[in-house]
Amino acid sequence: MLKIDGVTRRFGEVTALDGVSLEIGQGEFFALLGPSGCGKTTLLRIIAGFETPDSGTVTLDGEDLLGKQPNRRPISLMFQSYALFPHMTVAKNIAYGLEREKLSRQEIKQRVGEVLETVGLTAHAGRKPQHLSGGQRQRVALARSIVKRPRLLLLDEPLSALDKKVRADMQLELKRLQNEVGITFVVVTHDQEEAMSLADRIAVFDHGVVRQVDEPVTLYERPHTRFVADFVGANNLFEGALAAEDTLATEDFGALRGRPLRALRTGSKALLGVRPERVRLGAAAATGGGLKGSVLDVSFYGGISHISVSVPGRLKPVLVAVQGASEVKPGAEVTLDWRTDDAVIIPVDQ
Template sequence: MSNTQTARPLLDVRGLRHRFGTVTALDDVTFDIADNEFFALLGPSGCGKTTLLRAIAGFEQPEHGEILLDGADLASMPPHRRPVNMMFQSYALFPHLSVEKNVAYGLEAERRSRSEIQTRVGEALEVVGLATMAKRKPAQLSGGQRQRVALARAIIKRPRLLLLDEPLSALDRKVRAEMQLELKRMQREVGMTFVVVTHDQEEAMSMADRIAVLNAGRVEQLDTPVGLYSTPRTRFVADFIGTSNLFDGTADAAGIEVPGLGHFPGEHAVPAGRPASAVLRPEDMILGDPGTGRWTCTVIDTVFLGGGSTVSLAVDGHATPVTSVLHAATGLRPGDRVGVGWKSDRCVIVPGEVSSAVPQREAAVPAGISG
């Protein structure tokens, strides 16, 4: 008999339910977060992720369920007593105070000694790379630098758990990409558990160890970034994470039958005769000469993105264009005919129960592009 025991999670969320009038914000939400983990709550606007974050912080009181931190129930603990800090989307810096005074504010409110405050402020500013800007005011900083000040102020009190609500949404695309890497570095350096709320799948995928994808108040799937992308369990996750080619049909023992397009083989657990969807990522589509592959299609458009080309294709019998991603520039032009197939082991089949409302999100070219 093994003596190995599973470590208790730092945060354990059990069966949370919460409503605002007739709107269900959280619907039986259950998950746990390990110590020193970078965890993301990802989903479209209105899915419940910010309500969930506020419940952990103590700003919302769920109607049902438990939130345990280190095994202790947080329900009766007011926000200011919880070993949790929250960094808001707006940063909320004091414009009349210097960087170091903004960072020191929480410790000064606790009446810590001057020497302790000075030491910890210096350490926090070193971590966020602003040690040389301690005397500046927020108005003298860039958006990315102000974000770092807010982060230093949040980590200086050494909470067990740091909650970040859309922390990068105010930054432009280039600075946001840089800060994604910086946040991950800082999280490892300070040895703290981060929970970030975002609607940006690229942001979550680049930073988090694990991601909970929320939809209409429920956790659709909790997995690693690789797991979410390569093996989505629902049609919503397949469509929300990255770019997918989706084909709707009816499950059978060996795959699904799609009207007008034929049979898509693949392993699955959907009962025969039930609605199901085949998921094929753009990099798994194979283009060749007309007459090769599964179909012969017409090129609608091509876009060169530096590291590769995205090709949009019209498939007879399928209302939605199919997307393929190639490694380099392509000579294909609109109107060209090409043969289209896919890597046989890359077809993922998921249940077909999902509403017709598909969330809008910024398209991203998935990693691991292949021809």
């Protein structure tokens, strides 16, 4: 439905977007993920009409978007701050855009009532924003965005102002709402967990370039580059060179097992990435291969324990995640190992 082709945007000597191309389907929940300053918000502003690219095209259902004024685009943008009118009630906030379009009172009343029911705020229609919780204000902003029935809804860091518990609840609410109304959602976020839980597909941005576009599980389990492997979730990365089909040769740790993501030439530089939950923790007395180290710290996160292990020759500790409360204590000598299929060998970024 939305096609972005070769979009570049520069601000002086800074290139915010460098030839970005993406295709987003009808009814898809799509996330633009990356650290601050990577270009994701600039792209959102170009789609909305608040920025003009230096080159490239943006089309919606085959029609050029760049030639249309922002208010003429079938797009709604939900701001990070929600931008609600404090002197208006919830119902008036939601109805404002429809009144500007000069719709009939009857249609405005009907559409506002429908969307209030959708977001579960019918009982709060007469309240003003200052009398609502953060989660409720976010629902009002969402309701105001979808009541105009846009083809595309853009969300700029929509959950960043909420505390962790409310944010988790609203992630479920956003997904439910998107499924119910059938509008294409494009969300900008720097929060990997938020993107993974919400999106059907994710585009990972780095310095104005899209490094990978994939479904959340594929992105997590098969990162294409060092940046994606390191940015999306926790990962233990080891540098070396491909020694054989399933082996990375390293100077400090010997041969490490993993599966290459694509065909690599023997001897070419590569990285091995193994996720914390894939690392097996054993007693130091255990026989066999694997890395040896000592436990630095054990943190319990209610259902999962994170264990940091210092391995000689490695600057960063190896992170291990185990279910439940771990019995291992700081200072314990342990071994670390993993199955070949549980680690990936990634080409070094060119």
